[in-house]
Amino acid sequence: MPIVTLPFAELVDRFGPVPDGVELDVWDVEGPYDRPDDVAITLLPFYFAGRHRWQFVHDLPNLRLLQLPSAGYEHALPHAPAHAQVANGRGIHDDETAELAVGLALTSLREIHTFQADRTAGVWDVRTTRSLADRRVTVVGYGAIGVAIATRFEAMRCDVTVVARTAREQDGRHVHAFGDLPDLAGRTDVLVLITPLTDETEHLVDADLLAALPDGALVVNVARGRVVDTDALVAELERGRLSAALDVTDPEPLPAGHPLWSTPNTVLTPHVGGNTDLSVPRTLELVRRQVSALAAGHPFANVVHG
Incomplete structure:
Protein backbone atom coordinates (compact mmCIF):
# COMPACT_ATOMS: atom_id res chain seq x y z
CA MET A 1 0.00 0.00 0.00
CA HIS A 93 1.17 31.30 0.44
CA ASP A 94 -0.30 33.65 -2.19
CA ASP A 95 -2.59 35.55 0.17
CA GLU A 96 -0.16 35.53 3.09
CA THR A 97 2.77 36.88 1.11
CA ALA A 98 0.68 39.44 -0.76
CA GLU A 99 -0.68 40.73 2.55
CA LEU A 100 2.83 41.12 3.91
CA ALA A 101 4.07 42.91 0.79
CA VAL A 102 1.34 45.53 1.18
CA GLY A 103 1.84 45.65 4.94
CA LEU A 104 5.57 46.25 4.59
CA ALA A 105 4.95 49.04 2.09
CA LEU A 106 2.38 50.69 4.35
CA THR A 107 4.60 50.29 7.41
CA SER A 108 7.46 52.04 5.66
CA LEU A 109 5.54 54.78 3.85
CA ARG A 110 3.20 55.59 6.73
CA GLU A 111 6.10 55.20 9.24
CA ILE A 112 4.08 52.85 11.43
CA HIS A 113 7.29 51.34 12.81
CA THR A 114 8.57 54.73 13.98
CA PHE A 115 5.22 55.65 15.52
CA GLN A 116 5.42 52.42 17.51
CA ALA A 117 8.92 53.38 18.65
CA ASP A 118 7.48 56.76 19.69
CA ARG A 119 4.81 54.96 21.72
CA THR A 120 7.46 52.95 23.56
CA ALA A 121 9.30 56.18 24.32
CA GLY A 122 6.10 57.96 25.37
CA VAL A 123 6.39 60.48 22.52
CA TRP A 124 3.32 62.00 20.77
CA ASP A 125 4.74 63.31 17.50
CA VAL A 126 2.21 64.27 14.85
CA ARG A 127 3.90 64.41 11.43
CA THR A 128 3.07 63.99 7.77
CA THR A 129 3.89 60.66 6.14
CA ARG A 130 3.64 59.33 2.60
CA SER A 131 0.50 57.70 1.24
CA LEU A 132 0.54 54.45 -0.68
CA ALA A 133 -2.27 55.64 -2.94
CA ASP A 134 -1.13 57.11 -6.27
CA ARG A 135 2.33 55.54 -5.94
CA ARG A 136 3.89 53.95 -9.00
CA VAL A 137 4.45 50.31 -8.01
CA THR A 138 6.55 47.88 -10.05
CA VAL A 139 6.06 44.21 -9.15
CA VAL A 140 8.96 42.02 -10.30
CA GLY A 141 7.78 38.43 -10.64
CA TYR A 142 4.38 37.54 -12.02
CA GLY A 143 3.56 34.06 -10.87
CA ALA A 144 0.61 33.31 -8.62
CA ILE A 145 1.94 35.41 -5.74
CA GLY A 146 2.92 38.25 -8.07
CA VAL A 147 -0.63 38.34 -9.41
CA ALA A 148 -1.99 38.46 -5.85
CA ILE A 149 0.40 41.29 -4.95
CA ALA A 150 -0.39 43.34 -8.05
CA THR A 151 -4.13 42.96 -7.45
CA ARG A 152 -3.84 44.21 -3.87
CA PHE A 153 -1.73 47.22 -4.79
CA GLU A 154 -4.24 48.12 -7.49
CA ALA A 155 -6.98 47.95 -4.84
CA MET A 156 -4.93 50.47 -2.86
CA ARG A 157 -5.23 52.84 -5.86
CA CYS A 158 -1.64 52.43 -7.01
CA ASP A 159 -0.39 52.61 -10.60
CA VAL A 160 0.92 49.05 -10.99
CA THR A 161 3.44 47.77 -13.56
CA VAL A 162 4.36 44.06 -13.64
CA VAL A 163 7.61 42.45 -14.78
CA ALA A 164 8.58 38.83 -15.40
CA ARG A 165 11.23 36.83 -17.21
CA THR A 166 9.39 37.11 -20.53
CA ALA A 167 7.10 39.82 -21.88
CA ARG A 168 3.48 38.85 -22.53
CA GLU A 169 -0.15 39.86 -22.11
CA GLN A 170 -1.77 38.24 -19.07
CA ASP A 171 -4.84 38.98 -16.93
CA GLY A 172 -5.48 42.14 -18.93
CA ARG A 173 -2.03 43.47 -18.03
CA HIS A 174 1.05 43.97 -20.15
CA VAL A 175 3.86 42.02 -18.50
CA HIS A 176 7.26 43.59 -19.12
CA ALA A 177 10.45 41.55 -19.43
CA PHE A 178 13.37 41.77 -17.02
CA GLY A 179 15.25 43.66 -19.68
CA ASP A 180 12.80 46.56 -19.32
CA LEU A 181 13.66 47.10 -15.65
CA PRO A 182 16.36 49.76 -16.16
CA ASP A 183 13.86 51.91 -18.07
CA LEU A 184 11.03 51.23 -15.61
CA ALA A 185 13.13 51.98 -12.53
CA GLY A 186 13.18 55.74 -13.11
CA ARG A 187 9.40 55.89 -12.78
CA THR A 188 9.03 53.47 -9.86
CA ASP A 189 8.15 54.67 -6.36
CA VAL A 190 7.79 51.19 -4.85
CA LEU A 191 9.76 48.23 -6.23
CA VAL A 192 8.25 44.93 -5.04
CA LEU A 193 10.28 41.74 -5.56
CA ILE A 194 8.59 38.33 -5.67
CA THR A 195 10.55 36.61 -8.45
CA PRO A 196 12.02 33.13 -7.86
CA LEU A 197 15.75 32.94 -7.23
CA THR A 198 17.51 31.62 -10.34
CA ASP A 199 20.85 32.26 -12.03
CA GLU A 200 19.05 34.97 -14.01
CA THR A 201 17.53 36.71 -10.99
CA GLU A 202 20.46 36.55 -8.56
CA HIS A 203 21.45 40.22 -8.01
CA LEU A 204 18.84 41.23 -10.57
CA VAL A 205 18.50 44.34 -8.40
CA ASP A 206 22.11 45.49 -8.52
CA ALA A 207 23.84 48.80 -7.87
CA ASP A 208 22.92 50.16 -11.31
CA LEU A 209 19.23 49.35 -10.95
CA LEU A 210 19.11 50.79 -7.42
CA ALA A 211 20.81 53.94 -8.66
CA ALA A 212 18.16 54.28 -11.37
CA LEU A 213 15.34 54.41 -8.79
CA PRO A 214 14.14 57.92 -7.88
CA ASP A 215 15.18 59.52 -4.61
CA GLY A 216 12.89 58.28 -1.85
CA ALA A 217 11.91 55.06 -3.63
CA LEU A 218 11.06 52.01 -1.53
CA VAL A 219 12.38 48.48 -2.16
CA VAL A 220 10.09 45.74 -0.82
CA ASN A 221 11.61 42.24 -0.97
CA VAL A 222 9.37 39.24 -0.27
CA ALA A 223 11.24 37.02 -2.77
CA ARG A 224 14.72 35.81 -1.79
CA GLY A 225 17.55 37.85 -0.32
CA ARG A 226 19.99 37.17 -3.16
CA VAL A 227 17.69 38.78 -5.72
CA VAL A 228 19.15 42.04 -4.35
CA ASP A 229 22.82 43.02 -4.14
CA THR A 230 22.84 43.57 -0.38
CA ASP A 231 26.01 45.66 -0.31
CA ALA A 232 24.59 48.01 -2.94
CA LEU A 233 21.30 48.28 -1.07
CA VAL A 234 23.06 49.00 2.22
CA ALA A 235 25.04 51.78 0.52
CA GLU A 236 21.84 53.43 -0.73
CA LEU A 237 20.15 53.09 2.66
CA GLU A 238 23.12 54.53 4.53
CA ARG A 239 23.06 57.53 2.17
CA GLY A 240 19.39 57.96 3.05
CA ARG A 241 18.42 58.01 -0.62
CA LEU A 242 16.24 54.89 -0.63
CA SER A 243 14.07 52.98 1.85
CA ALA A 244 13.72 49.22 2.21
CA ALA A 245 11.12 46.87 3.66
CA LEU A 246 12.57 43.36 3.72
CA ASP A 247 11.15 39.98 4.66
CA VAL A 248 14.20 38.23 3.23
CA THR A 249 17.90 39.02 3.41
CA ASP A 250 21.27 37.83 2.16
CA PRO A 251 22.61 36.25 4.30
CA GLU A 252 19.74 34.70 6.20
CA PRO A 253 19.26 34.54 9.11
CA LEU A 254 20.80 37.98 9.39
CA PRO A 255 23.91 37.66 11.58
CA ALA A 256 24.67 39.87 14.54
CA GLY A 257 26.40 43.08 13.55
CA HIS A 258 25.16 43.07 9.97
CA PRO A 259 24.55 46.61 8.63
CA LEU A 260 20.87 45.88 7.88
CA TRP A 261 20.18 45.74 11.61
CA SER A 262 20.91 49.46 11.84
CA THR A 263 20.47 51.04 8.39
CA PRO A 264 18.08 54.00 8.33
CA ASN A 265 14.75 53.86 6.53
CA THR A 266 14.60 50.07 6.94
CA VAL A 267 11.76 47.77 7.98
CA LEU A 268 12.73 44.14 8.58
CA THR A 269 10.75 40.96 9.22
CA PRO A 270 12.37 37.49 9.63
CA HIS A 271 11.10 35.66 6.51
CA VAL A 272 7.51 35.29 7.71
CA GLY A 273 5.67 36.02 4.47
CA GLY A 274 4.19 32.51 4.34
CA ASN A 275 3.96 31.94 8.07
CA THR A 276 0.39 32.53 9.27
Missing part, protein backbone atom coordinates in the same frame (compact mmCIF):
# COMPACT_ATOMS: atom_id res chain seq x y z
CA PRO A 2 1.51 3.38 -0.98
CA ILE A 3 2.29 5.64 1.96
CA VAL A 4 2.05 9.43 2.06
CA THR A 5 4.24 10.90 4.79
CA LEU A 6 3.47 14.21 6.50
CA PRO A 7 5.96 15.86 8.85
CA PHE A 8 3.61 16.60 11.77
CA ALA A 9 0.92 14.59 13.54
CA GLU A 10 -1.36 17.64 13.34
CA LEU A 11 -1.40 17.35 9.54
CA VAL A 12 -2.39 13.69 9.68
CA ASP A 13 -5.06 14.38 12.30
CA ARG A 14 -6.56 17.19 10.20
CA PHE A 15 -6.23 15.50 6.81
CA GLY A 16 -9.68 13.91 6.71
CA PRO A 17 -10.74 10.92 4.59
CA VAL A 18 -8.01 9.13 2.66
CA PRO A 19 -8.67 7.35 -0.66
CA ASP A 20 -8.82 3.57 -0.52
CA GLY A 21 -5.43 1.99 -0.98
CA VAL A 22 -3.45 4.93 0.44
CA GLU A 23 -2.00 5.22 3.95
CA LEU A 24 -0.94 8.35 5.82
CA ASP A 25 1.96 8.36 8.26
CA VAL A 26 4.00 10.88 10.25
CA TRP A 27 7.65 11.33 9.28
CA ASP A 28 9.67 14.42 10.08
CA VAL A 29 12.70 13.42 7.96
CA GLU A 30 14.90 13.58 11.06
CA GLY A 31 15.94 9.95 10.58
CA PRO A 32 15.43 7.00 8.21
CA TYR A 33 11.86 5.93 7.50
CA ASP A 34 11.14 2.37 8.62
CA ARG A 35 9.19 1.35 5.47
CA PRO A 36 11.14 3.09 2.73
CA ASP A 37 9.89 0.89 -0.13
CA ASP A 38 6.26 1.96 0.41
CA VAL A 39 6.59 5.77 0.41
CA ALA A 40 5.00 7.37 -2.66
CA ILE A 41 4.64 11.00 -1.54
CA THR A 42 6.63 12.90 1.07
CA LEU A 43 5.79 16.39 2.27
CA LEU A 44 8.93 18.03 3.56
CA PRO A 45 8.75 20.04 6.79
CA PHE A 46 8.22 23.77 6.43
CA TYR A 47 11.48 25.56 5.56
CA PHE A 48 13.31 22.21 5.39
CA ALA A 49 17.03 22.86 5.74
CA GLY A 50 17.95 19.33 4.72
CA ARG A 51 21.71 18.95 4.97
CA HIS A 52 22.44 15.30 5.83
CA ARG A 53 18.71 14.55 6.01
CA TRP A 54 18.43 14.59 2.23
CA GLN A 55 19.94 11.10 2.30
CA PHE A 56 16.82 9.85 4.07
CA VAL A 57 14.77 11.11 1.11
CA HIS A 58 17.13 9.45 -1.37
CA ASP A 59 16.62 6.17 0.50
CA LEU A 60 12.98 6.01 -0.70
CA PRO A 61 13.32 3.95 -3.91
CA ASN A 62 9.69 4.26 -5.00
CA LEU A 63 9.11 7.90 -4.11
CA ARG A 64 6.97 9.45 -6.81
CA LEU A 65 6.49 12.97 -5.50
CA LEU A 66 8.53 15.20 -3.23
CA GLN A 67 6.10 17.92 -2.14
CA LEU A 68 7.52 21.23 -0.97
CA PRO A 69 5.47 23.51 1.29
CA SER A 70 7.07 26.63 -0.20
CA ALA A 71 6.59 28.40 -3.51
CA GLY A 72 10.38 28.65 -3.85
CA TYR A 73 12.14 25.46 -4.87
CA GLU A 74 15.70 26.46 -5.74
CA HIS A 75 16.90 25.11 -2.38
CA ALA A 76 15.51 21.63 -3.10
CA LEU A 77 16.30 20.90 -6.75
CA PRO A 78 20.05 20.26 -6.25
CA HIS A 79 19.29 17.65 -3.58
CA ALA A 80 16.08 15.98 -4.74
CA PRO A 81 16.32 12.35 -5.91
CA ALA A 82 16.29 12.01 -9.69
CA HIS A 83 13.62 9.29 -9.66
CA ALA A 84 10.94 11.52 -8.06
CA GLN A 85 8.99 14.50 -9.28
CA VAL A 86 9.23 17.71 -7.28
CA ALA A 87 6.20 19.94 -6.71
CA ASN A 88 6.23 23.35 -5.09
CA GLY A 89 3.66 24.94 -2.82
CA ARG A 90 2.21 27.33 -5.39
CA GLY A 91 -1.11 28.56 -4.09
CA ILE A 92 -0.39 27.95 -0.40
CA ASP A 277 -2.51 30.47 10.52
CA LEU A 278 -3.48 29.88 6.86
CA SER A 279 -0.34 27.83 6.17
CA VAL A 280 -1.59 24.51 7.56
CA PRO A 281 -5.07 24.47 5.97
CA ARG A 282 -3.74 25.66 2.60
CA THR A 283 -0.98 23.01 2.71
CA LEU A 284 -3.53 20.32 3.48
CA GLU A 285 -5.69 21.45 0.55
CA LEU A 286 -2.78 20.95 -1.82
CA VAL A 287 -1.65 17.61 -0.37
CA ARG A 288 -5.23 16.27 -0.55
CA ARG A 289 -5.20 17.06 -4.27
CA GLN A 290 -1.89 15.26 -4.69
CA VAL A 291 -3.10 12.21 -2.79
CA SER A 292 -6.27 12.08 -4.90
CA ALA A 293 -4.11 12.28 -8.04
CA LEU A 294 -1.95 9.42 -6.74
CA ALA A 295 -4.98 7.23 -6.05
CA ALA A 296 -6.57 7.98 -9.43
CA GLY A 297 -3.37 7.71 -11.46
CA HIS A 298 -3.64 11.34 -12.55
CA PRO A 299 -0.76 13.84 -12.98
CA PHE A 300 0.37 15.72 -9.91
CA ALA A 301 -0.15 19.47 -9.58
CA ASN A 302 2.58 22.12 -9.30
CA VAL A 303 5.35 19.90 -10.69
CA VAL A 304 8.51 21.95 -11.16
CA HIS A 305 10.95 19.09 -11.87
CA GLY A 306 10.80 15.54 -13.14
Whole structure:
Protein backbone atom coordinates (compact mmCIF):
# COMPACT_ATOMS: atom_id res chain seq x y z
CA MET A 1 0.00 0.00 0.00
CA PRO A 2 1.51 3.38 -0.98
CA ILE A 3 2.29 5.64 1.96
CA VAL A 4 2.05 9.43 2.06
CA THR A 5 4.24 10.90 4.79
CA LEU A 6 3.47 14.21 6.50
CA PRO A 7 5.96 15.86 8.85
CA PHE A 8 3.61 16.60 11.77
CA ALA A 9 0.92 14.59 13.54
CA GLU A 10 -1.36 17.64 13.34
CA LEU A 11 -1.40 17.35 9.54
CA VAL A 12 -2.39 13.69 9.68
CA ASP A 13 -5.06 14.38 12.30
CA ARG A 14 -6.56 17.19 10.20
CA PHE A 15 -6.23 15.50 6.81
CA GLY A 16 -9.68 13.91 6.71
CA PRO A 17 -10.74 10.92 4.59
CA VAL A 18 -8.01 9.13 2.66
CA PRO A 19 -8.67 7.35 -0.66
CA ASP A 20 -8.82 3.57 -0.52
CA GLY A 21 -5.43 1.99 -0.98
CA VAL A 22 -3.45 4.93 0.44
CA GLU A 23 -2.00 5.22 3.95
CA LEU A 24 -0.94 8.35 5.82
CA ASP A 25 1.96 8.36 8.26
CA VAL A 26 4.00 10.88 10.25
CA TRP A 27 7.65 11.33 9.28
CA ASP A 28 9.67 14.42 10.08
CA VAL A 29 12.70 13.42 7.96
CA GLU A 30 14.90 13.58 11.06
CA GLY A 31 15.94 9.95 10.58
CA PRO A 32 15.43 7.00 8.21
CA TYR A 33 11.86 5.93 7.50
CA ASP A 34 11.14 2.37 8.62
CA ARG A 35 9.19 1.35 5.47
CA PRO A 36 11.14 3.09 2.73
CA ASP A 37 9.89 0.89 -0.13
CA ASP A 38 6.26 1.96 0.41
CA VAL A 39 6.59 5.77 0.41
CA ALA A 40 5.00 7.37 -2.66
CA ILE A 41 4.64 11.00 -1.54
CA THR A 42 6.63 12.90 1.07
CA LEU A 43 5.79 16.39 2.27
CA LEU A 44 8.93 18.03 3.56
CA PRO A 45 8.75 20.04 6.79
CA PHE A 46 8.22 23.77 6.43
CA TYR A 47 11.48 25.56 5.56
CA PHE A 48 13.31 22.21 5.39
CA ALA A 49 17.03 22.86 5.74
CA GLY A 50 17.95 19.33 4.72
CA ARG A 51 21.71 18.95 4.97
CA HIS A 52 22.44 15.30 5.83
CA ARG A 53 18.71 14.55 6.01
CA TRP A 54 18.43 14.59 2.23
CA GLN A 55 19.94 11.10 2.30
CA PHE A 56 16.82 9.85 4.07
CA VAL A 57 14.77 11.11 1.11
CA HIS A 58 17.13 9.45 -1.37
CA ASP A 59 16.62 6.17 0.50
CA LEU A 60 12.98 6.01 -0.70
CA PRO A 61 13.32 3.95 -3.91
CA ASN A 62 9.69 4.26 -5.00
CA LEU A 63 9.11 7.90 -4.11
CA ARG A 64 6.97 9.45 -6.81
CA LEU A 65 6.49 12.97 -5.50
CA LEU A 66 8.53 15.20 -3.23
CA GLN A 67 6.10 17.92 -2.14
CA LEU A 68 7.52 21.23 -0.97
CA PRO A 69 5.47 23.51 1.29
CA SER A 70 7.07 26.63 -0.20
CA ALA A 71 6.59 28.40 -3.51
CA GLY A 72 10.38 28.65 -3.85
CA TYR A 73 12.14 25.46 -4.87
CA GLU A 74 15.70 26.46 -5.74
CA HIS A 75 16.90 25.11 -2.38
CA ALA A 76 15.51 21.63 -3.10
CA LEU A 77 16.30 20.90 -6.75
CA PRO A 78 20.05 20.26 -6.25
CA HIS A 79 19.29 17.65 -3.58
CA ALA A 80 16.08 15.98 -4.74
CA PRO A 81 16.32 12.35 -5.91
CA ALA A 82 16.29 12.01 -9.69
CA HIS A 83 13.62 9.29 -9.66
CA ALA A 84 10.94 11.52 -8.06
CA GLN A 85 8.99 14.50 -9.28
CA VAL A 86 9.23 17.71 -7.28
CA ALA A 87 6.20 19.94 -6.71
CA ASN A 88 6.23 23.35 -5.09
CA GLY A 89 3.66 24.94 -2.82
CA ARG A 90 2.21 27.33 -5.39
CA GLY A 91 -1.11 28.56 -4.09
CA ILE A 92 -0.39 27.95 -0.40
CA HIS A 93 1.17 31.30 0.44
CA ASP A 94 -0.30 33.65 -2.19
CA ASP A 95 -2.59 35.55 0.17
CA GLU A 96 -0.16 35.53 3.09
CA THR A 97 2.77 36.88 1.11
CA ALA A 98 0.68 39.44 -0.76
CA GLU A 99 -0.68 40.73 2.55
CA LEU A 100 2.83 41.12 3.91
CA ALA A 101 4.07 42.91 0.79
CA VAL A 102 1.34 45.53 1.18
CA GLY A 103 1.84 45.65 4.94
CA LEU A 104 5.57 46.25 4.59
CA ALA A 105 4.95 49.04 2.09
CA LEU A 106 2.38 50.69 4.35
CA THR A 107 4.60 50.29 7.41
CA SER A 108 7.46 52.04 5.66
CA LEU A 109 5.54 54.78 3.85
CA ARG A 110 3.20 55.59 6.73
CA GLU A 111 6.10 55.20 9.24
CA ILE A 112 4.08 52.85 11.43
CA HIS A 113 7.29 51.34 12.81
CA THR A 114 8.57 54.73 13.98
CA PHE A 115 5.22 55.65 15.52
CA GLN A 116 5.42 52.42 17.51
CA ALA A 117 8.92 53.38 18.65
CA ASP A 118 7.48 56.76 19.69
CA ARG A 119 4.81 54.96 21.72
CA THR A 120 7.46 52.95 23.56
CA ALA A 121 9.30 56.18 24.32
CA GLY A 122 6.10 57.96 25.37
CA VAL A 123 6.39 60.48 22.52
CA TRP A 124 3.32 62.00 20.77
CA ASP A 125 4.74 63.31 17.50
CA VAL A 126 2.21 64.27 14.85
CA ARG A 127 3.90 64.41 11.43
CA THR A 128 3.07 63.99 7.77
CA THR A 129 3.89 60.66 6.14
CA ARG A 130 3.64 59.33 2.60
CA SER A 131 0.50 57.70 1.24
CA LEU A 132 0.54 54.45 -0.68
CA ALA A 133 -2.27 55.64 -2.94
CA ASP A 134 -1.13 57.11 -6.27
CA ARG A 135 2.33 55.54 -5.94
CA ARG A 136 3.89 53.95 -9.00
CA VAL A 137 4.45 50.31 -8.01
CA THR A 138 6.55 47.88 -10.05
CA VAL A 139 6.06 44.21 -9.15
CA VAL A 140 8.96 42.02 -10.30
CA GLY A 141 7.78 38.43 -10.64
CA TYR A 142 4.38 37.54 -12.02
CA GLY A 143 3.56 34.06 -10.87
CA ALA A 144 0.61 33.31 -8.62
CA ILE A 145 1.94 35.41 -5.74
CA GLY A 146 2.92 38.25 -8.07
CA VAL A 147 -0.63 38.34 -9.41
CA ALA A 148 -1.99 38.46 -5.85
CA ILE A 149 0.40 41.29 -4.95
CA ALA A 150 -0.39 43.34 -8.05
CA THR A 151 -4.13 42.96 -7.45
CA ARG A 152 -3.84 44.21 -3.87
CA PHE A 153 -1.73 47.22 -4.79
CA GLU A 154 -4.24 48.12 -7.49
CA ALA A 155 -6.98 47.95 -4.84
CA MET A 156 -4.93 50.47 -2.86
CA ARG A 157 -5.23 52.84 -5.86
CA CYS A 158 -1.64 52.43 -7.01
CA ASP A 159 -0.39 52.61 -10.60
CA VAL A 160 0.92 49.05 -10.99
CA THR A 161 3.44 47.77 -13.56
CA VAL A 162 4.36 44.06 -13.64
CA VAL A 163 7.61 42.45 -14.78
CA ALA A 164 8.58 38.83 -15.40
CA ARG A 165 11.23 36.83 -17.21
CA THR A 166 9.39 37.11 -20.53
CA ALA A 167 7.10 39.82 -21.88
CA ARG A 168 3.48 38.85 -22.53
CA GLU A 169 -0.15 39.86 -22.11
CA GLN A 170 -1.77 38.24 -19.07
CA ASP A 171 -4.84 38.98 -16.93
CA GLY A 172 -5.48 42.14 -18.93
CA ARG A 173 -2.03 43.47 -18.03
CA HIS A 174 1.05 43.97 -20.15
CA VAL A 175 3.86 42.02 -18.50
CA HIS A 176 7.26 43.59 -19.12
CA ALA A 177 10.45 41.55 -19.43
CA PHE A 178 13.37 41.77 -17.02
CA GLY A 179 15.25 43.66 -19.68
CA ASP A 180 12.80 46.56 -19.32
CA LEU A 181 13.66 47.10 -15.65
CA PRO A 182 16.36 49.76 -16.16
CA ASP A 183 13.86 51.91 -18.07
CA LEU A 184 11.03 51.23 -15.61
CA ALA A 185 13.13 51.98 -12.53
CA GLY A 186 13.18 55.74 -13.11
CA ARG A 187 9.40 55.89 -12.78
CA THR A 188 9.03 53.47 -9.86
CA ASP A 189 8.15 54.67 -6.36
CA VAL A 190 7.79 51.19 -4.85
CA LEU A 191 9.76 48.23 -6.23
CA VAL A 192 8.25 44.93 -5.04
CA LEU A 193 10.28 41.74 -5.56
CA ILE A 194 8.59 38.33 -5.67
CA THR A 195 10.55 36.61 -8.45
CA PRO A 196 12.02 33.13 -7.86
CA LEU A 197 15.75 32.94 -7.23
CA THR A 198 17.51 31.62 -10.34
CA ASP A 199 20.85 32.26 -12.03
CA GLU A 200 19.05 34.97 -14.01
CA THR A 201 17.53 36.71 -10.99
CA GLU A 202 20.46 36.55 -8.56
CA HIS A 203 21.45 40.22 -8.01
CA LEU A 204 18.84 41.23 -10.57
CA VAL A 205 18.50 44.34 -8.40
CA ASP A 206 22.11 45.49 -8.52
CA ALA A 207 23.84 48.80 -7.87
CA ASP A 208 22.92 50.16 -11.31
CA LEU A 209 19.23 49.35 -10.95
CA LEU A 210 19.11 50.79 -7.42
CA ALA A 211 20.81 53.94 -8.66
CA ALA A 212 18.16 54.28 -11.37
CA LEU A 213 15.34 54.41 -8.79
CA PRO A 214 14.14 57.92 -7.88
CA ASP A 215 15.18 59.52 -4.61
CA GLY A 216 12.89 58.28 -1.85
CA ALA A 217 11.91 55.06 -3.63
CA LEU A 218 11.06 52.01 -1.53
CA VAL A 219 12.38 48.48 -2.16
CA VAL A 220 10.09 45.74 -0.82
CA ASN A 221 11.61 42.24 -0.97
CA VAL A 222 9.37 39.24 -0.27
CA ALA A 223 11.24 37.02 -2.77
CA ARG A 224 14.72 35.81 -1.79
CA GLY A 225 17.55 37.85 -0.32
CA ARG A 226 19.99 37.17 -3.16
CA VAL A 227 17.69 38.78 -5.72
CA VAL A 228 19.15 42.04 -4.35
CA ASP A 229 22.82 43.02 -4.14
CA THR A 230 22.84 43.57 -0.38
CA ASP A 231 26.01 45.66 -0.31
CA ALA A 232 24.59 48.01 -2.94
CA LEU A 233 21.30 48.28 -1.07
CA VAL A 234 23.06 49.00 2.22
CA ALA A 235 25.04 51.78 0.52
CA GLU A 236 21.84 53.43 -0.73
CA LEU A 237 20.15 53.09 2.66
CA GLU A 238 23.12 54.53 4.53
CA ARG A 239 23.06 57.53 2.17
CA GLY A 240 19.39 57.96 3.05
CA ARG A 241 18.42 58.01 -0.62
CA LEU A 242 16.24 54.89 -0.63
CA SER A 243 14.07 52.98 1.85
CA ALA A 244 13.72 49.22 2.21
CA ALA A 245 11.12 46.87 3.66
CA LEU A 246 12.57 43.36 3.72
CA ASP A 247 11.15 39.98 4.66
CA VAL A 248 14.20 38.23 3.23
CA THR A 249 17.90 39.02 3.41
CA ASP A 250 21.27 37.83 2.16
CA PRO A 251 22.61 36.25 4.30
CA GLU A 252 19.74 34.70 6.20
CA PRO A 253 19.26 34.54 9.11
CA LEU A 254 20.80 37.98 9.39
CA PRO A 255 23.91 37.66 11.58
CA ALA A 256 24.67 39.87 14.54
CA GLY A 257 26.40 43.08 13.55
CA HIS A 258 25.16 43.07 9.97
CA PRO A 259 24.55 46.61 8.63
CA LEU A 260 20.87 45.88 7.88
CA TRP A 261 20.18 45.74 11.61
CA SER A 262 20.91 49.46 11.84
CA THR A 263 20.47 51.04 8.39
CA PRO A 264 18.08 54.00 8.33
CA ASN A 265 14.75 53.86 6.53
CA THR A 266 14.60 50.07 6.94
CA VAL A 267 11.76 47.77 7.98
CA LEU A 268 12.73 44.14 8.58
CA THR A 269 10.75 40.96 9.22
CA PRO A 270 12.37 37.49 9.63
CA HIS A 271 11.10 35.66 6.51
CA VAL A 272 7.51 35.29 7.71
CA GLY A 273 5.67 36.02 4.47
CA GLY A 274 4.19 32.51 4.34
CA ASN A 275 3.96 31.94 8.07
CA THR A 276 0.39 32.53 9.27
CA ASP A 277 -2.51 30.47 10.52
CA LEU A 278 -3.48 29.88 6.86
CA SER A 279 -0.34 27.83 6.17
CA VAL A 280 -1.59 24.51 7.56
CA PRO A 281 -5.07 24.47 5.97
CA ARG A 282 -3.74 25.66 2.60
CA THR A 283 -0.98 23.01 2.71
CA LEU A 284 -3.53 20.32 3.48
CA GLU A 285 -5.69 21.45 0.55
CA LEU A 286 -2.78 20.95 -1.82
CA VAL A 287 -1.65 17.61 -0.37
CA ARG A 288 -5.23 16.27 -0.55
CA ARG A 289 -5.20 17.06 -4.27
CA GLN A 290 -1.89 15.26 -4.69
CA VAL A 291 -3.10 12.21 -2.79
CA SER A 292 -6.27 12.08 -4.90
CA ALA A 293 -4.11 12.28 -8.04
CA LEU A 294 -1.95 9.42 -6.74
CA ALA A 295 -4.98 7.23 -6.05
CA ALA A 296 -6.57 7.98 -9.43
CA GLY A 297 -3.37 7.71 -11.46
CA HIS A 298 -3.64 11.34 -12.55
CA PRO A 299 -0.76 13.84 -12.98
CA PHE A 300 0.37 15.72 -9.91
CA ALA A 301 -0.15 19.47 -9.58
CA ASN A 302 2.58 22.12 -9.30
CA VAL A 303 5.35 19.90 -10.69
CA VAL A 304 8.51 21.95 -11.16
CA HIS A 305 10.95 19.09 -11.87
CA GLY A 306 10.80 15.54 -13.14
